[in-house]
Amino acid sequence: xxxxxxxxxxxxxxxxxxxxxxxxxxxxxxxxxxxxxxxxxxxxxxxxxxxxxxxxxxxxxxxxxxxxxxxxxxxxxxxxxxxxxxxxxxxxxxxxxxxxxxxxxxxxxxxxxxxxxxxxxxxxxxxxxxxxxxxxxxxxxxxxxxxxxxxxxxxxxxxxxxxxxxxxxxxxxxxxxxxxxxxxxxxxxxxxxxxxxxxxxxxxxxxxxxxxxxxxxxxxxxxxxxxxxxxxxxxxxxxxxxxxxxxxxxxxxxxxxxxxxxxxxxxxxxxxxxxxxxxxxxxxxxxxxxxxxxxxxxxxxxxxxxxxxxxxxxxxxxxxxxx
Amino acid sequence: xxxxxxxxxxxxxxxxxxxxxxxxxxxxxxxxxxxxxxxxxxxxxxxxxxxxxxxxxxxxxxxxxxxxxxxxxxxxxxxxxxxxxxxxxxxxxxxxxxxxxxxxxxxxxxxxxxxxxxxxxxxxxxxxxxxxxxxxxxxxxxxxxxxxxxxxxxxxxxxxxxxxxxxxxxxxxxxxxxxxxxxxxxxxxxxxxxxxxxxxxxxxxxxxxxxxxxxxxxxxxxxxxxxxxxxxxxxxxxxxxxxxxxxxxxxxxxxxxxxxxxxxxxxxxxxxxxxxxxxxxxxxxxxxxxxxxxxxxxxxxxxxxxxxxxxxxxxxxxxxxxx
Numbered sequence: 001x002x003x004x005x006x007x008x009x010x011x012x013x014x015x016x017x018x019x020x021x022x023x024x025x026x027x028x029x030x031x032x033x034x035x036x037x038x039x040x041x042x043x044x045x046x047x048x049x050x051x052x053x054x055x056x057x058x059x060x061x062x063x064x065x066x067x068x069x070x071x072x073x074x075x076x077x078x079x080x081x082x083x084x085x086x087x088x089x090x091x092x093x094x095x096x097x098x099x100x101x102x103x104x105x106x107x108x109x110x111x112x113x114x115x116x117x118x119x120x121x122x123x124x125x126x127x128x129x130x131x132x133x134x135x136x137x138x139x140x141x142x143x144x145x146x147x148x149x150x151x152x153x154x155x156x157x158x159x160x161x162x163x164x165x166x167x168x169x170x171x172x173x174x175x176x177x178x179x180x181x182x183x184x185x186x187x188x189x190x191x192x193x194x195x196x197x198x199x200x201x202x203x204x205x206x207x208x209x210x211x212x213x214x215x216x217x218x219x220x221x222x223x224x225x226x227x228x229x230x231x232x233x234x235x236x237x238x239x240x241x242x243x244x245x246x247x248x249x250x251x252x253x254x255x256x257x258x259x260x261x262x263x264x265x266x267x268x269x270x271x272x273x274x275x276x277x278x279x280x281x282x283x284x285x286x287x288x289x290x291x292x293x294x295x296x297x298x299x300x301x302x303x304x305x306x307x308x309x310x311x312x313x314x315x316x317x318x319x320x321x322x323x
Numbered sequence: 324x325x326x327x328x329x330x331x332x333x334x335x336x337x338x339x340x341x342x343x344x345x346x347x348x349x350x351x352x353x354x355x356x357x358x359x360x361x362x363x364x365x366x367x368x369x370x371x372x373x374x375x376x377x378x379x380x381x382x383x384x385x386x387x388x389x390x391x392x393x394x395x396x397x398x399x400x401x402x403x404x405x406x407x408x409x410x411x412x413x414x415x416x417x418x419x420x421x422x423x424x425x426x427x428x429x430x431x432x433x434x435x436x437x438x439x440x441x442x443x444x445x446x447x448x449x450x451x452x453x454x455x456x457x458x459x460x461x462x463x464x465x466x467x468x469x470x471x472x473x474x475x476x477x478x479x480x481x482x483x484x485x486x487x488x489x490x491x492x493x494x495x496x497x498x499x500x501x502x503x504x505x506x507x508x509x510x511x512x513x514x515x516x517x518x519x520x521x522x523x524x525x526x527x528x529x530x531x532x533x534x535x536x537x538x539x540x541x542x543x544x545x546x547x548x549x550x551x552x553x554x555x556x557x558x559x560x561x562x563x564x565x566x567x568x569x570x571x572x573x574x575x576x577x578x579x580x581x582x583x584x585x586x587x588x589x590x591x592x593x594x595x596x597x598x599x600x601x602x603x604x605x606x607x608x609x610x611x612x613x614x615x616x617x618x619x620x621x622x623x624x625x626x627x628x629x630x631x632x633x634x635x636x637x638x639x640x641x642x643x644x645x646x
Contacts, residue, residue: 107465108465108466108467112467124452125448125449125452125453125455125456125466125467126448126449126452128451128452128453128455128456129447129448129449129450129451129452129453129454129455130448130451131452131455132448132451132452132454132455132501132505132509133448133451133501133505136522142430142431143431143448144431144435144448168524168525168526176512178455178456182455182456182509185520186455186505189499189520189522192522192523192524194519194520194521194522194524194525194531195519195520196517196518196519197508197512197517197518198517199459199512199515199517201490201491201515201517202491202517203491208517
């Protein structure tokens with residue numbers, strides 16, 4: 001058996017084409033262009049090249065992109081001030097705070113200064129908490145609108161587009177990061193998977209990974225997941241991305257694994273391009289929520305009248321995209 | 324082998340005695356009595372008897388208790404108004420919103436109107452999100468202060484007091500509720516357990532429960548967990564509580580299981596009394612955070628200067644109680 005390749009490059013192109021259509025409908029209806037702002041402090045080279053990629057992707061789908069960079073010696077107060085400025089700017093619908101931040105700035109303080117309604121990469125704890133508290137997908141929605149980090153959302157979307165069953169399946173996640181592993185576990189649980197989260201102290205790891213119908217790896221350790229750790233026919237979502245010799249590789253030893261697994265997301269070209277597509281989708285959703293509601297700060301805590309609206313009127317755009 | 328009984332009644336008495344001492348130190352130092360407010364809408368009999376129990380427990384540890392009841396035909400706006408009044412009342416340190424609420428009131432709208440800094444039962448999504456984003460226990464703390472729901476916190480405390488290892492152990496949670504199953508999984512993960520969450524679609528359930536060193540059941544289905552579903556020597560935390568004939572029973576068929584398991588929390592007298600004790604501890608923690616900071620609303624979102632303080636100055640009382 002040779003594993004099916006879950007072609008994130010191809011699928012993401014298709015999704016971006018869908019989003020481009022939706023963004024132009026949005027623009028015609030609301031006379032506004034969905035706009036994503038990237039904020040960073042300092043010029044970390046990886047952040048700069050990531051920003052360029054996001055800018056290109058925005059261009060492809062007809063969205064506006066803006067970059068805001070503070071000098072690397074900026075204070076936490078300055079970073080928070082810039083964040084608030086972006087919150088208050090009605091023409092900005094989505095905000096991403098690029099990390100790492102320089103020493104001396106508490107990342108969480110800046111993240112929590114972000115308006116949760118603009119937090120299109122699901123970094124704010126209010127969004128994490130609503131995801132954690134969200135009911136199973138077939139229950140009536142019981143939390144306000146929220147955003148899921150783009151990377152795990154892209155993984156789930158890849159499973160959906162290849163019609164890989166999740167309900168009732170065993171899923172194993174290797175690596176419990178805040179932006180991928182943990183939200184991925186909550187997403188898969190919400191879709192009725194039975195999810196196990198493994199970490200560095202899990203022993204023996206292979207005994208657990210071999211139980212997985214859906215194996216998710218998020219470690220950045222090249223070829224950590226070997227063929228003998230995989231249940232025959234399982235689907236492997238690979239979120240690793242590391243340099244090995246002259247090649248980019250994932251967590252999976254794909255060459256050997258493809259004879260065992262039923263499906264594999266390749267590296268590169270698997271979960272990576274899906275992240276970009278989901279970021280665009282979340283930005284469009286943010287723009288829709290904001291213009292429909294006619295206010296910013298739709299998810300602001302302790303603002304129960306808005307929250308209450310959120311539970312009713314805002315359900316439509318949230319539901320269009322069932323996370 | 325006969326399982327050790329994890330005597331929540333005895334342990335909770337000991338914890339309440341500790342809290343009583345701490346509360347009197349607090350009172351002497353700050354000239355204020357830690358105060359818990361219970362809010363409900365209507366007179367659901369279970370809520371009324373729960374309130375009486377909490378009132379008694381507050382009395383035992385020298386804390387003040389206040390009950391606020393709206394008529395069962397109260398509107399969501401009235402419930403939110405009362406919640407805000409409690410937020411603004413400096414003499415109230417902790418708030419619990421009793422559920423269920425009457426139809427026509429969105430529970431989440433009232434929950435999210437609560438000041439997260441007073442949310443001593445960890446119901447607000449900001450608290451759920453900070454727990455979800457919290458690092459492993461041995462990492463430097465990287466999120467603001469938060470509250471964990473009292474019931475799972477009591478389960479963890481029971482494990483700790485009986486020195487049952489968690490790090491590197493397999494934990495299986497049957498039932499993914501927002502107030503018990505999900506936060507319990509995040510708590511145990513944070514303590515380096517490898518955690519699997521099972522739901523109604525998990526099949527076969529026994530195959531997974533038998534892998535658990537720590538088996539947690541949160542279903543309310545009497546005797547769902549039978550002896551043959553338990554790994555020899557495992558610890559079983561039973562969060563079930565249901566009427567069977569003339570007795571209160573848990574999820575576990577304890578009579579048969581005690582020959583297999585290494586430890587069992589009995590029902591009644593196991594996880595139940597621990598919940599009360601943790602509620603008192605969270606209320607005391609809330610009072611400490613509020614008086615130390617000299618302001619209310621310590622965890623309010625988009626208030627980065629406070630959040631920033633939270634990451635530094637407020638760490639001490641948060642750390643004293645390592646969740």
